Amino acid sequence: xxxxxxxxxxxxxxxxxxxxxxxxxxxxxxxxxxxxxxxxxxxxxxxxxxxxxxxxxxxxxxxx
Numbered sequence: 001x002x003x004x005x006x007x008x009x010x011x012x013x014x015x016x017x018x019x020x021x022x023x024x025x026x027x028x029x030x031x032x033x034x035x036x037x038x039x040x041x042x043x044x045x046x047x048x049x050x051x052x053x054x055x056x057x058x059x060x061x062x063x064x
Contacts, residue, residue, distance in 0.1 A: 012020075
């Protein structure tokens with residue numbers, strides 16, 4: 001029965017799984033020779049920098 005137990009993956013908590021995934025990601029980036037900061041910036045979605053326009057209804061209608 002020990003063969004069957006060794007084939008099944010060991011159960012780990014979520015925090016440990018995240019740590020392992022992060023470690024794998026860092027190793028891949030190190031192998032590719034890319035700095036981590038530049039890698040993160042290229043995958044970010046670009047956001048619009050338009051500011052909200054002021055509501056000038058009072059000026060248009062001449063309200064007090």
